[in-house]
């Protein structure tokens with residue numbers, strides 16, 4: 027069996043790592059630098075070590091490519107490309123479209139096409155299948171299935187093996203082959219009755235998180251206005267052994283999933299005349315958190331941030347990864363600069379970002395912790411400025427939400 031995986035990012039490279047233990051894998055990516063690095067044994071994704079890539083390269087079980095013709099003789103093609111939003115915050119399927127073009131133009135035998143990219147219900151049936159057919163010179167009866175990815179980059183307790191995987195094919199043959207493929211490296215496979223259910227379940231999982239994060243972010247503001255600790259209150263509520271799940275406040279949500287996926291659900295809901303009010307409101311609350319954080323910092327500093335040296339600690343969207351997509355740190359920095367603060371940032375994992383480099387963790391007037399990596403030293407953070415505001419709730423002795 028030869029597997030082609032389109033997109034070698036967080037999702038695609040992770041699957042490549044697991045699948046290449048059992049199959050020959052070709053990792054197709056349109057980014058030349060990614061391909062070059064992977065073929066030199068350099069991984070750019072947390073959780074997939076460079077040593078693993080090197081080992082699979084030397085065993086001849088894996089190679090990266092940006093040539094469409096290299097996926098020609100595969101038996102299974104997995105799509106793992108980004109599904110972002112357009113400028114006007116609508117689902118943007120342009121990467122899926124170009125992945126379909128690569129498949130349509132190069133795969134001439136019938137194969138199983140599995141989509142792992144997150145998208146709205148109906149994407150497999152009404153977009154991926156017809157788009158691949160549109161790009162194929164001859165009509166080929168590929169099999170189609172969806173298995174939405176649930177990987178949580180940087181997490182060590184849950185991985186591809188022990189995270190249950192949903193799947194569904196457009197036909198029972200597609201479902202059977204999908205089960206056979208994933209069962210090699212995933213312990214629990216759950217078949218649902220249609221691809222649309224699997225697609226919707228993935229969106230609802232992330233919408234559940236988005237809405238609960240917004241709820242706790244709003245509650246943090248309520249707790250502060252009442253003069254009580256949000257963290258103590260959440261810990262108290264969390265002593266209830268049922269019916270409560272603890273979420274913690276933050277400067278906002280980031281990453282490719284939580285700020286984006288719910289909008290895919292809202293878009294499809296609105297198209298069908300159904301309300302998606304929670305999603306829209308949760309998005310607003312989460313986006314406004316950065317402004318709230320800066321307001322709190324200004325209030326504690328005589329209402330004036332003009333000319334103050336502010337160091338933002340942690341610009342990745344979450345701890346222990348280098349991913350800065352949709353990071354709340356960007357909004358915090360923008361609001362601080364808008365108030366006249368001189369902003370630098372410190373993040374040893376990210377290193378450089380938007381043409382700026384990580385600054386030393388020292389000598390600021392104000393330090394704001396947006397993301398706390400495990401490697402970031404708490405004592406050094408506290409010593410970096412006379413005033414430290416921690417949005418993560420992890421630093422004892424700092425001001426916070």
Ligand SMILES: NC(=O)c1ccc[n+]([C@@H]2O[C@H](COP(=O)([O-])OP(=O)(O)OC[C@H]3O[C@@H](n4cnc5c(N)ncnc54)[C@H](O)[C@@H]3O)[C@@H](O)[C@H]2O)c1
Nearest residue numbers: 033034035036037055056057107109121124125143144175
């Ligand atoms: N990152 C996560 O935690 C996560 C978790 C679950 C699901 N997802 C979903 O998985 C999908 C992929 O996300 P990701 O985080 O892996 O993205 P990513 O940006 O890390 O990786 C995507 C890769 O695809 C490549 N690419 C883009 N268009 C291409 C094309 N037409 N052909 C070949 N390569 C192409 C890019 O160069 C990049 O290397 C998205 O739909 C996302 O919502 C992501």
